[in-house]
Amino acid sequence: xxxxxxxxxxxxxxxxxxxxxxxxxxxxxxxxxxxxxxxxxxxxxxxxxxxxxxxxxxxxxxxxxxxxxxxxxxxxxxxxxxxxxxxxxxxxxxxxxxxxxxxxxxxxxxxxxxxxxxxxxxxxxxxxxxxxxxxxxxxxxxxxxxxxxxxxxxxxxxxxxxxxxxxxxxxxxxxxxxxxxxxxxxxxxxxxxxxxxxxxxxxxxxxxxxxxxxxxxxxxxxxxxxxxxxxxxxxxxxxxxxxxxxxxxxxxxxxxxxxxxxxxxxxxxxxxxxxxxxxxxxxxxxxxxxxxxxxxxx
Amino acid sequence: xxxxxxxxxxxxxxxxxxxxxxxxxxxxxxxxxxxxxxxxxxxxxxxxxxxxxxxxxxxxxxxxxxxxxxxxxxxxxxxxxxxxxxxxxxxxxxxxxxxxxxxxxxxxxxxxxxxxxxxxxxxxxxxxxxxxxxxxxxxxxxxxxxxxxxxxxxxxxxxxxxxxxxxxxxxxxxxxxxxxxxxxxxxxxxxxxxxxxxxxxxxxxxxxxxxxxxxxxxx
Numbered sequence: 001x002x003x004x005x006x007x008x009x010x011x012x013x014x015x016x017x018x019x020x021x022x023x024x025x026x027x028x029x030x031x032x033x034x035x036x037x038x039x040x041x042x043x044x045x046x047x048x049x050x051x052x053x054x055x056x057x058x059x060x061x062x063x064x065x066x067x068x069x070x071x072x073x074x075x076x077x078x079x080x081x082x083x084x085x086x087x088x089x090x091x092x093x094x095x096x097x098x099x100x101x102x103x104x105x106x107x108x109x110x111x112x113x114x115x116x117x118x119x120x121x122x123x124x125x126x127x128x129x130x131x132x133x134x135x136x137x138x139x140x141x142x143x144x145x146x147x148x149x150x151x152x153x154x155x156x157x158x159x160x161x162x163x164x165x166x167x168x169x170x171x172x173x174x175x176x177x178x179x180x181x182x183x184x185x186x187x188x189x190x191x192x193x194x195x196x197x198x199x200x201x202x203x204x205x206x207x208x209x210x211x212x213x214x215x216x217x218x219x220x221x222x223x224x225x226x227x228x229x230x231x232x233x234x235x236x237x238x239x240x241x242x243x244x245x246x247x248x249x250x251x252x253x254x255x256x257x258x259x260x261x262x263x264x265x266x267x268x269x270x271x272x273x274x275x276x277x278x279x280x281x282x283x284x285x286x287x288x289x290x291x292x293x294x295x296x297x298x
Numbered sequence: 299x300x301x302x303x304x305x306x307x308x309x310x311x312x313x314x315x316x317x318x319x320x321x322x323x324x325x326x327x328x329x330x331x332x333x334x335x336x337x338x339x340x341x342x343x344x345x346x347x348x349x350x351x352x353x354x355x356x357x358x359x360x361x362x363x364x365x366x367x368x369x370x371x372x373x374x375x376x377x378x379x380x381x382x383x384x385x386x387x388x389x390x391x392x393x394x395x396x397x398x399x400x401x402x403x404x405x406x407x408x409x410x411x412x413x414x415x416x417x418x419x420x421x422x423x424x425x426x427x428x429x430x431x432x433x434x435x436x437x438x439x440x441x442x443x444x445x446x447x448x449x450x451x452x453x454x455x456x457x458x459x460x461x462x463x464x465x466x467x468x469x470x471x472x473x474x475x476x477x478x479x480x481x482x483x484x485x486x487x488x489x490x491x492x493x494x495x496x497x498x499x500x501x502x503x504x505x506x507x508x509x510x511x512x513x514x515x516x517x
Contacts, residue, residue, distance in 0.1 A: 003406040004406075006406050006408075006409075007406050010403060202387075202389065203389055205387075206387050206388075206389060206400070207400065207404060208373070208376075209347070209349070209376065209381055209383070209387070210376060210377075210381070210400055210401045210404055210448070211373045211374065211375075211376035211377035211401065211404055211405070211452075212373060212404045213370075213373045213404075214370075216373075216404055
């Protein structure tokens with residue numbers, strides 16, 4: 001174990017030495033990778049912010065469950081029991097028909113309603129869910145429609161559907177972009193490692209003559225690829241944060257003009273770590289492919 | 299112990315470098331391999347650390363058949379051999395110390411002990427205190443000494459050298475030959491190919507002579 005650790009420490013030191021030995025090349029590679037990664041990372045962050053902005057502007061989506069006008073207190077109580085048993089529900093409130101009429105009168109329709117002989121409005125429940133998933137809304141709505149004494153279920157999910165569709169489209173675009181640029185990053189590392197192998201050819205040959213195993217020879221290249229990817233990831237994070245700082249003020253002003261309070265948020269710790277680790281992984285993959293291709297015949 | 303049994307080596311294209319060579323070298327022997335250029339000396343030496351594989355016959359090192367050794371086992375065979383090639387094959391971007399340290403780094407030797415071993419190896423080849431120098435600043439003979447230090451730092455029981463004095467002036471060549479003789483006196487089995495067998499004459503080594511891939515003389 002200690003021997004294994006020593007060999008890895010040595011490989012890391014070698015990889016760091018190679019990175020430091022060609023500062024310009026290292027900087028340019030990190031910039032290329034960082035800029036490539038900052039596009040999908042920035043796109044993801046933008047979608048995340050749009051989703052949270054939409055939630056802030058439109059409130060939580062709800063389902064309105066209207067009972068038929070002949071339903072009594074016992075029927076409302078039965079519906080309430082069913083709602084309490086539903087695990088997807090975040091909360092619900094009962095709106096009695098008299099309260100609904102009162103709300104309607106306060107909107108300025110008092111004169112119109114005064115001409116009616118009886119209250120035409122039904123009792124209703126307004127339900128909030130734990131999720132914004134349109135599929136869950138649809139399923140619950142269909143379920144509630146089948147309950148006794150339920151006359152109509154109004155799904156307040158039109159905007160949720162549209163938002164989800166838009167965010168889904170955006171996520172797909174970001175994924176495609178990430179895939180393409182990730183592939184480019186792998187190619188960049190592949191080529192860098194190829195050049196490394198060419199310049200280290202004598203050392204590789206001598207090491208093999210002296211009894212070096214394949215893992216011993218390959219290890220520094222893996223670390224080199226991983227570390228270079230990690231540097232690229234850090235550059236990408238830096239670029240994203242720069243973008244967030246540059247856009248924060250204009251976005252806040254725009255949101256204010258719509259009467260909303262909104263602050264653009266940058267990547268959090270889990271996202272930042274994921275970006276750096278993903279970049280390191282891509283670098284390792286590039287190194288692995290290059291090493292397999294260029295050391296196999298050496 | 300090194301044993302060759304009817305060993306042949308034919309390269310792609312039909313060139314026969316060795317044609318049925320058999321001999322045995324016992325532990326602690328000093329053996330000089332001689333012959334003209336193209337006689338097959340380098341090929342014969344490359345078969346021992348499995349740099350080349352025979353097309354027929356068997357090569358045994360300390361009882362192990364290296365001619366059929368799996369590729370993954372080859373590095374471990376080479377760690378037990380000291381190899382000195384015709385060109386020093388030093389890493390010119392590393393210091394003398396780092397060059398000699400390389401075999402110990404490969405085996406994952408603890409740094410403290412490795413440092414002592416490198417110093418001892420450099421001392422044995424007469425380069426004590428010159429570890430920080432770069433190989434490019436050394437003479438041809440000194441570079442070859444570094445290569446020898448690198449070959450012995452792992453304390454191998456067998457030392458193989460392919461024309462280690464080829465590009466050296468007579469004085470340097472004699473000094474290098476003296477080093478091999480001293481290692482042999484310390485109990486190391488030494489197989490060295492050379493055009494100038496007289497460099498080793500005073501030690502009365504066993505002599506193998508190759509001509510056109512055949513062993514023509516065993517003395």
